[in-house]
Amino acid sequence: MITSAILILLLPLVAFIIQIFVGKRLPRKGDWVSTGAMFAALALSVGIFIDAVAQYEPNNVLATATWDWINFGPVHVTFGFLIDNLTAFMLVVVTLVSSLVHLYSIGYMHGDPRYNRYFAYLSLFSFSMLGLVLVDNLFGIYIFWELVGLSSYLLIGFWFEKDSAANASKKAFITNRVGDVGMFAGIMILFSITGTFSFNEVFAAVADGHVGGTLLTVAGILLFFGAIGKSAQFPLHVWLPDAMEGPTPVSALIHAATMVAAGVYMVGRTFVLYTPDALLFIAYIGTITAFIAATIAIVQMDIKRVLAYSTISQLGYMMVGLGTGGYTAGLFHLTTHAFFKALLFLGSGSVIHAVHTQEMDEMGGLRKKMPITFWTFLIATLSISGVFPLSGFWSKDAILASALGFGMTHPAHMPIFVVLLLSAGVTAFYMFRIVFLTFTGEPRDKKKYDHAHESPLTMTIPLVVLAVLSVGTIWWGWVEHMLVKPELASYGSHVASAVEHAAEEHGVAHSAHTIAMFSSVVVATLGILLSAVVYFWRKISADAWAEKLKPIHTFLWNKYYFDELYAATIIRVTLFKSRLFAAFDLKIIDGIVNGTGRLTAAFSRLQGSIDLRGVDGAVNFVARFVGYLGSQLRGLQTGNIQAYIMMALFAVVLLFVFQQF
Numbered sequence: 001m002i003t004s005a006i007l008i009l010l011l012p013l014v015a016f017i018i019q020i021f022v023g024k025r026l027p028r029k030g031d032w033v034s035t036g037a038m039f040a041a042l043a044l045s046v047g048i049f050i051d052a053v054a055q056y057e058p059n060n061v062l063a064t065a066t067w068d069w070i071n072f073g074p075v076h077v078t079f080g081f082l083i084d085n086l087t088a089f090m091l092v093v094v095t096l097v098s099s100l101v102h103l104y105s106i107g108y109m110h111g112d113p114r115y116n117r118y119f120a121y122l123s124l125f126s127f128s129m130l131g132l133v134l135v136d137n138l139f140g141i142y143i144f145w146e147l148v149g150l151s152s153y154l155l156i157g158f159w160f161e162k163d164s165a166a167n168a169s170k171k172a173f174i175t176n177r178v179g180d181v182g183m184f185a186g187i188m189i190l191f192s193i194t195g196t197f198s199f200n201e202v203f204a205a206v207a208d209g210h211v212g213g214t215l216l217t218v219a220g221i222l223l224f225f226g227a228i229g230k231s232a233q234f235p236l237h238v239w240l241p242d243a244m245e246g247p248t249p250v251s252a253l254i255h256a257a258t259m260v261a262a263g264v265y266m267v268g269r270t271f272v273l274y275t276p277d278a279l280l281f282i283a284y285i286g287t288i289t290a291f292i293a294a295t296i297a298i299v300q301m302d303i304k305r306v307l308a309y310s311t312i313s314q315l316g317y318m319m320v321g322l323g324t325g326g327y328t329a330g331l332f333h334l335t336t337h338a339f340f341k342a343l344l345f346l347g348s349g350s351v352i353h354a355v356h357t358q359e360m361d362e363m364g365g366l367r368k369k370m371p372i373t374f375w376t377f378l379i380a381t382l383s384i385s386g387v388f389p390l391s392g393f394w395s396k397d398a399i400l401a402s403a404l405g406f407g408m409t410h411p412a413h414m415p416i417f418v419v420l421l422l423s424a425g426v427t428a429f430y431m432f433r434i435v436f437l438t439f440t441g442e443p444r445d446k447k448k449y450d451h452a453h454e455s456p457l458t459m460t461i462p463l464v465v466l467a468v469l470s471v472g473t474i475w476w477g478w479v480e481h482m483l484v485k486p487e488l489a490s491y492g493s494h495v496a497s498a499v500e501h502a503a504e505e506h507g508v509a510h511s512a513h514t515i516a517m518f519s520s521v522v523v524a525t526l527g528i529l530l531s532a533v534v535y536f537w538r539k540i541s542a543d544a545w546a547e548k549l550k551p552i553h554t555f556l557w558n559k560y561y562f563d564e565l566y567a568a569t570i571i572r573v574t575l576f577k578s579r580l581f582a583a584f585d586l587k588i589i590d591g592i593v594n595g596t597g598r599l600t601a602a603f604s605r606l607q608g609s610i611d612l613r614g615v616d617g618a619v620n621f622v623a624r625f626v627g628y629l630g631s632q633l634r635g636l637q638t639g640n641i642q643a644y645i646m647m648a649l650f651a652v653v654l655l656f657v658f659q660q661f
Helices: 002-025 027-054 085-108 115-134 138-156 163-194 199-207 213-230 239-245 248-255 259-269 276-297 303-323 327-355 371-384 391-409 411-439 446-451 457-471 474-482 508-536 542-548 550-557 559-634 641-660
Strands: 061-072 075-084
Touching: 002 027, 002 061, 002 075, 002 115, 027 061, 027 085, 027 115, 061 085, 075 085, 075 115, 075 138, 085 115, 085 248, 085 259, 085 327, 085 457, 085 474, 115 138, 115 248, 115 259, 138 163, 138 213, 138 239, 138 248, 138 259, 163 199, 163 213, 163 239, 213 259, 213 276, 239 248, 239 303, 248 259, 248 303, 248 327, 259 303, 259 327, 276 303, 276 411, 276 559, 303 327, 303 391, 303 411, 327 371, 327 391, 327 446, 327 457, 327 474, 371 391, 371 411, 371 457, 391 411, 391 457, 391 508, 411 508, 542 550, 550 559
Parallel strands: none
Antiparallel strands: 061 075
């Protein structure tokens, strides 16, 4: 099994290397290398999943392998793989969605001048996410966490010649770094106390009471900061809608089972570390995220942007599930969301490929032109809306039941359930708004409609496969039995779990499940009916109501003004500090350096002047004086003996005279 895990990790890495260095010279620019590698990884992942089902046991560790990596005196870091039920599930989800995105990309990206580089980046992204799923320690997960961020930067900004794409990739990269700083701090707090990065050893240390209380709460919240960035939670959700600037298959990959799911997976993997206070923080962040994103999606006209806010909202749902103790519910929604959201994005890509626009007000009537795209997109819409008996119904119902059970036990936190229920109705409304505006009614742009056609098989086959998976209700049985909430006691402690929520106590779980199920059906039905009244039967004018509620519509259209708020505060302060530091560097630092240079130059000129005029002047004066004397004395050299005798006699007379005085 470890051999299979190593191959799963290495296959996309090898594909990336081949594509980067020789992909351009391979037949079809090597798309078959990356695609084949991912389907091979999928086959191996399915094999591991089958083994996990065959060896079923709650929280079962199927295989581990650890190697020494770094040794600096007391600092000992290992690298290894941990394969358990959660790993087996995530491997299948990641490789399946990634394989279908690779296949879909063959048709969608055909003719792109950087075709081989695109597939190289896809392979690097898949390698990073698979590594994040497989590693057995916090340090390893952080390494692959950052690689996922790098890969997303490359893919979001793939069409970097567009300023919007280049800016979106930078925005995603920088926003994620903000959360990652907190995550790194949380990891280091745990390491400083436990002396290890290993999941099992850190969990055992917590179970034995070596770390706990406020410090553990702080470490857990800081760890969650990484998920706030990567999984686009409030207030770091602003990067995800802009990430739509990347190719549509990239949007499906980022928004379905890979990058944004990384934060949810990380919280699930480290679930036993979170204290009740930390989990409550997670639940409220998820609640705020789910509501804000759902309301923004109501007014957006870009089909991919609506789906982006839908993703943010559903990620909020997952976090609420985990935060209210619904470990299985949160991870189950991650699984179902991976399939129906990948289907929605690939379906939108099929539409965009046909009509060459992302604006829904330029679409309409495409159902007859694109039947496969329409029916598969409708299935995904029904699933995300929570319509029985599709997969989204079961996972969303499980989260609502968890939130309601938590609220029934802790009445002060009942607003979590109420807000989630309201968000579920809003989700059904705006998702069917997409269906009605895109596929029904009369074409609003006749020219685009006339040129529309169904996508090729490389694009429609993934749609059909994902539609089948979105329908499948058997997922719930597998997830419920295999992804059982872990307990600290399983790490060798007799201490009661510090993160056990009371939602499963006092016999409220069953009644909460029943109430949540009927409530979700009612709100989903109301949301769909209201959407049909407005956008299908057109009994209510959306434009008229937008005008009546103009302040609210403007507020939602401008996305709660988060970007403007950040621009006016954080970005403005950052730019001000940058200009201040630049001025300090230019005027003070450079001034000191330049002043020192000018002073040195002046001193050098003074020294040169002294040397030239003083030292050299004295030397030259002596030389000239000696030369002058020599020239004068030379006149005495007449060669006349009588003259020499007369001068000698004259000198004797002078000496005699001087002696007399």
